[in-house]
Amino acid sequence: MLDYRPATAGADIGDMFMSKKYSIFITALFCLFIFGFGAAHFILPDREFSEQENKNLTLFRAPTWETVRSGEFMEKFEKYYNDQFPLRDQWVQMKAYSERALGKQENNKVYFDRIEGGQTLFAHFTKISDEDLATRVGFVNKLGENLDVPVYFSLVPDKSWAWADYLPDYAPNVDDGSTIEKAQELCRGNVKYIDLRGTLGGEGDAFYRTDHHWTTMGAMRACFDLIRDISGGNSGDWYHEPELRSDQFYGTTWSAAGAAWVRPDSIYTMIPEGGTRGHITVDRYPEGEPIPGGLYYPEKLEVKDKYAYFLGGNQPLCVIKNPDAANGKLLVVRDSYSDCLAPFLAEEFREVHLYDLRYNNVSLKKYVAENGVDQVLVLYSANNFNTDKNLFKLGL
Amino acid sequence: MIFSSPYFLFLYFPAVLLLYYISPLKWRNLVLLVVNLIFYGWGEPVYVLIMFASIAIDYSHGRIVxxxxxxxxxxxxxMAVASSVVFNLLLLGFFKYYNFIAGSLAAVGAGFLPVIDSLPxxxxxxxxxxxxxxxxxxxQTxxxxxxxxxxxxxCQKNIITFGTFVTLFPQLIAGPIIKYxxxxxxxxxxxxxxxxxxSGVQRFTIGACKKVLLANALGPLWDVxxxxxxxxxxxxxxWLGIVAFSLQLYFDFSGYSDMAIGLGRMLGFEFxxxxxxxxISKSASEFWRRWHISLGSWFREYLxxxxxxxRVKPPRMVFNLLVVWAATGxxxxxxxxxxxxxxxxxxWIGLEKLWLGRVLEKTPAWVCHIYGVVIAVVGWAIFAVEDFSAMGPYLAAxxxxxxxxxDGDFLYYLRNYLPILVIAIAAATPLGKTVWHKLPQRARQAAFPMLMLAGLALTTAYLVDGTYNPFLYFRF
Known part of the structure; x- marks a missing residue:
């Protein structure tokens, strides 16, 4: 048994602190650190948005009796205090550097590639069970049953599948290749699956290194596959060199990783030589009423979230018209991948309806009938398809 | 409120230091009592009432005794002692064990106690x-x-002083359990x-680094x-998972104790x-003389x-051990x-007391070290996997x-966590301390400010990023 001596004031404090001068120095250093950052937090203005993290920061809310009693005020305050901490971006980066120095191949659920030492960032996705996948594809099949027009279905694999060689060895991750294979086998009735794996697989420029989306080049080649299957036609001979729009794009995966060492991505457009082959108009429906819009939003190239350059970002519904095009009306059940694809579809179809399930509760069947849609394309990135909570609306 | 959070380190604690040191000596306990209540009420404001009840009842019982x-x-x-023990056990029993008892009774078909979800x-x-x-x-009370x-x-006649003891924030929520x-x-x-x-600053910094840089770094591996x-x-x-948990729990808990001791010193206390x-224990008995010492000592002294x-016949001793370890569990x-x-x-401790202890005495030290650490780590699997349907397969694996x-996952996680595991295992032995004290005092005095600032800066960076910062003692 140990012998417990009652503590006495001034017990063993280590010989380092026997000198008063040295103790004052250490005390001052510590106080400078905690009082300094504490005071800076008070003095510095609060930020509403973090460019680096691409998220809204928590702002201070005055306490009320009710929020203090329930603890809600304290919970919010802790978030606020962290979000508005002085030099927050630098602290976040310091942590990312420290993780990498410790030999970690990931930070905040983002893998660093093993070939270029963390220039390519892969989001860590959780696996999907076979039952869950079957339920989800079941909603697409239901849509096929509900409609008389052809329904096409396609999933965009993540770059962690296409560029699997770049992932750290044995990195646990979802396998989009097998998800797509299973999804394809589950399609029934007049639902036709379009496999984009051949086009998007292998090393290449189909994906951004710092963002989860596909690039303009990836979307263009996918469009060729889609056109071939939907209309049987060929397209593409009118596209030539990509045009650089920005070489300062830091995407979503970069924001999550805090990986300051990564060089930025570039955003390109592909426009047919001599301009678009018809008169293209875009109607946005942010709140039910159409307002004129465009395929590209150059002002978005000046902000952090540059992917919104394409079609201006998420919207419930967007209708693109090109009366001179060869094919009829296409409805795309969209996620954000479709924004970058839309300019290519616009060259091919007289009308493209980009329809977002998240913001629409109208029955798709009704919408298709009312608008005389000729074909429907359900296009999702594999990860969005695995996690989206609105797919059931396909079958309504 | 927990120590490993930016608002504690950069707002609450500086404010406490300021208030405390500008107050005259005779007011300092009152200042402490007030800030202690804010500290406690921060997480669950209504439960401050339990603090008041605890202070009032234990104070008056002390006076009556x-x-x-x-x-x-x-x-x-x-009678007064018994009444105080009953009150404290009822308090603990109601808040901590009531739903467990009600649920367990219901599970065997005797569900006459309703499970409580909320307090009106x-x-x-x-x-x-x-x-x-x-x-x-x-x-403590x-x-x-x-x-x-x-x-x-x-007996403490001043209720402010007594209240300060009951609510003393550095050790209020995760020990050490300090006897009055x-x-x-x-x-x-x-x-x-x-x-x-x-010296408090030094101790606090070490504790913060243990909790934030080691325990929080290993936690996600165990979670996997x-x-x-x-x-x-x-x-x-x-094994990789449970070793990660063993180190996480140790650095979390001992880091918390270090922070408590350091904060105490900064306020003039010595815990x-x-x-x-x-x-580094060579037996189960030694492990419990080195792990959560204040709890072991409490159970020894009061149970x-x-x-x-x-000092009783062997069968009675075995019974005594059974009671103590069931209670500890x-x-x-x-x-x-x-x-x-x-x-x-x-x-394990019963076996050691009866005959294994004598065998271990004659066994080479390195074998005893392996024995000591393996039984502790295997024990943590029972501790950490709460669900019995998962505990069996885990132990079997x-x-x-x-x-x-x-499998491939193991290779990935080993590759990624090896550096931090090596650092953590070394830090769980007295190696660093020994090397540090071999250095000449001047070298230590020169190195310490830089190590301290680096430690505080890294701790701040990990806390501000704040993706993984659990509080492990919400069950205790």
Whole structure:
């Protein structure tokens, strides 16, 4: 048994602190650190948005009796205090550097590639069970049953599948290749699956290194596959060199990783030589009423979230018209991948309806009938398809 | 409120220091009492009422015991001690074990106790959650009345001073469990020297680094293996996971104790040590002299010795051990696995007391070290996997009945966590301390400020990013 001596004031404090001068120095250093950052937090203005993290920061809310009693005020305050901490971006980066120095191949659920030492960032996705996948594809099949027009279905694999060689060895991750294979086998009735794996697989420029989306080049080649299957036609001979729009794009995966060492991505457009082959108009429906819009939003190239350059970002519904095009009306059940694809579809179809399930509760069947849609394309990135909570609306 | 958070380190604590040191000496306990209540009320404001009740009841019981003893009324004094123990146990029993008991009874078909989800209070009901730190402070206040009766502690007549003891924020929510008799002199009179403050700074920084840089770094590895389904667990993977948990818990808990001791020193207090390199133990008994020392000592002093301790016939000693270890187990959480974990230690410590201890004495030291660390780590599997349907497969995988020896996931996690594991294992031994003290004093004095700033900066970086910062003692 140990012998417990009652503590006495001034017990063993280590010989380092026997000198008063040295103790004052250490005390001052510590106080400078905690009082300094504490005071800076008070003095510095609060930020509403973090460019680096691409998220809204928590702002201070005055306490009320009710929020203090329930603890809600304290919970919010802790978030606020962290979000508005002085030099927050630098602290976040310091942590990312420290993780990498410790030999970690990931930070905040983002893998660093093993070939270029963390220039390519892969989001860590959780696996999907076979039952869950079957339920989800079941909603697409239901849509096929509900409609008389052809329904096409396609999933965009993540770059962690296409560029699997770049992932750290044995990195646990979802396998989009097998998800797509299973999804394809589950399609029934007049639902036709379009496999984009051949086009998007292998090393290449189909994906951004710092963002989860596909690039303009990836979307263009996918469009060729889609056109071939939907209309049987060929397209593409009118596209030539990509045009650089920005070489300062830091995407979503970069924001999550805090990986300051990564060089930025570039955003390109592909426009047919001599301009678009018809008169293209875009109607946005942010709140039910159409307002004129465009395929590209150059002002978005000046902000952090540059992917919104394409079609201006998420919207419930967007209708693109090109009366001179060869094919009829296409409805795309969209996620954000479709924004970058839309300019290519616009060259091919007289009308493209980009329809977002998240913001629409109208029955798709009704919408298709009312608008005389000729074909429907359900296009999702594999990860969005695995996690989206609105797919059931396909079958309504 | 927890220490490992930016608002504690950069807002609450600087404010406390400022208030404390500008106050005259005689007001400092009152200042502490007020800031302690803010500290406690931050997480669960309504439960501050438990603090008030605890202070009032234990204070008055101490006074009654003293008065009875002074008038020669031993029976009255004993009644008062019993009443205080009953009150504290009821408090702990209701908040910590009521739903466990009700649920367990319902599970065997005797569900006459309703499970409580929320507490109806004037002004709206609140969720029925475990008040943070209740296992720690009920034990502290219980020891007070007992010690006053035994004559080991003086009765505290000033309710402010007593309240300061009950609510003292550095050790309020995760220990060390401090007995009143170890603190009473300091409550009345403590030195505030800059030497003590500086040594507190050192201790706090070490604790913060242990908690934030080591424990929080290893936690996600354990989470991966805890979440792995039993049929996919490999043998090496299961060991990797539980080793990560063993180190996480040690650095979390001992880091918290270090921070408490450091904060205490900065406010003039000197608390007892709570950990002493438990993973270098050569036996189960030694492990428990090195792990959570203040809890072991509490149970020894207020439960094991009163039952007769080891100075009884072997069967009675075994019974005494059984009671103490069952209590130690269930103290850690209202769940059957904690009881099982307590009994696991009962078996090892009982065996050591009866004959294994004598065998170990003749065994080479390195074998004893392996024995000591392996039984501790295996014990943590019982402790950490609360769900019995998962605990069996986890233990089976550890002992070779899993999905093979290793898989790709294991290789990935080993590759990624190897550096931090090596650092953590080295830091769990006295190696660093020994090397540090071999350095000349001047070298240490030159290196320390830089190490301290680096440690504080990294800690701040990990806290501000704040993706993983659990509080492990919400069950205690």
């Amino acid at each position: 003293t008065r009875c003893k002074a008038s020669g009324n031993d029976r009255g004094a004993r 209070l004037p002004g709206g009901s609140i969720p029925f959650t475990l008040p943070i730190g209740i296992s720690f402070y009920t034990f 219980m020891s007070y009345t007992i010690d006053v009766y035994r004559g080991d502690a003086r 008799k170890d603190l009473d002199d300091q409550l009345e009179h403590r030195d505030h020297t800059v030497e003590k403050f500086a 293996y805890l979440a792995t389904p039993g049929d996919r667990l490999t043998t090496l993977g299961a 007892l040590e709570n950990f002493n390199y438990p993973y 094991y010795f009163p039952l007769g301790g080891s 269930i103290w850690h959480g209202a769940s059957w696995n904690f009881l099982l974990w307590g009994l696991y230690w009962f078996v 550890m002992f070779g009945f899993g999905a093979g020896a290793l």
